[in-house]
Amino acid sequence: MSAWSARRFWTTASAVPVEGGFTVQLDGRPVRTPLKSPLVLPTLALAEAVAFEWQAQEGTVKPETMPFTRMANSAVDKVKPQFVAVADMLAEYGGSDLLCYRAEGPAELVARQAEEWDPLLDWASAELGAALRTTTGVMPVTQPESSLAALRSLVHGFGAFQLAAFHDLVAITGSLVLAMAVTRGRIDVAEAWRLSRIDEDWQIALWGEDEEAAEVAARKRADLVQADRFFTLCG
Template identity: 25%
Template sequence: MFHLRASVFKPDSMVVRQMATLKRFYRKTNILSSGDQYEVTLDQRKLKTPRGKVFEVNNKPLALAIATEWDSQVDTIDRSNMHLTALASTTLDNPHNHTKLDMVNYIVNYLETDTILFQTNDSGELYNLQLKEWDPLIQWFCDRFQLDITKTLSIAAPSVSSQTKGILARHLLSYNFNAVQGYTYAVDVLKSVILALATAERVISTEKAVSLARLEEEFQVSFWGNVEWSHELSKQDLQSRLSAAILFVHLNSSWTTSKPKHEELNSV
């Protein structure tokens, strides 16, 4: 039985202070191989994390993707849009000293506040929309992990059994620390464990996941209209954050596909 405890993930204050835009000070980016690690360089200087560690990742595709983030900056460096860099930095610095189990506990307990498990009790258009768009994914989640979970039609949290939490925890613990960091970020972006897992397993696209996470907001907009620039910017920002999170999961977990899950569990 897993001991499941809630955890609150807050951005590191040092990271927040360094989110301001800076003038671009380098001409080109590159990656260097160092054993089984890959470092990102800006001209001849090694990229560092906010806490001064050498910025290195354990696979070339991720290093290339992060180098591309830096290379895409034009006159200024806007760190707030460099999501892969932020994820890798947080993983390397681990400012709150979270273990993999801490993050798994956070995700598992988040299921009790999952956006798509809270549905309206009004049998109107919104209810029908939730029924059509959300219920199939709830059913997929139950079938995929062989568990039972019921949505709620009130403000009361849905009932999530310890057995359900245990099944989900075992699945997440089969991933490495970095991949679980990506899952945590995806859950925070979508406010939904179910949508995050469905996106990671390619059941839905990132665009669809964001649309489903914003279903009620989109429904209200269809009636009352919206401030177009604000609405679209918010949606695009969520899509870019989610895309980075899912890419981070995939690029950090490809090696686990051939590793028995019980072997990884025994190492926790």
């Protein structure tokens, strides 16, 4: 029976040092990933967060209440074995970054996008060495290869655990620039969420909010916050 379907059998979940980092032990037994790999975490803070999730379980283990454990498992079982492929996939967002694709109208929305997004593109150019071009509508714009190479190098500079969290920061916002800005302290995760939702919020202001869409958005926002905290705990 896998850990995910097991009932709680332990009294104490604790974070302990091991070779290469830290792990979580359940009454002295080390936790393993779904693929049975050792769960070796890069920092004590992250190990303590994972241990807290295990300690909080009652009865049957519920993975939906253990976001840090699930992301750590993903880092070990999925990201590490194919690190280059994952990093390359995320770096490709630089070629289609949300902040580069602007509305053709109305004028108020066009102005809002420019006011809110241009400072982040200016920052990416100055601080990341990645000047990106903007366009209107859905027609693709070709980005400078030097900018894409700079972004690719930065993404490849993350560790596997950081990259697991960075994946969600990028995928949920649709923006490599916003994700980089969060990880470097240029903006916080709440601001990244707001900036990624300018188009959606504009439509909501005009037509109202669909209940189902609001529920989906709330889940995505929660996932974004968790990814930001996980990245921070990686040290």
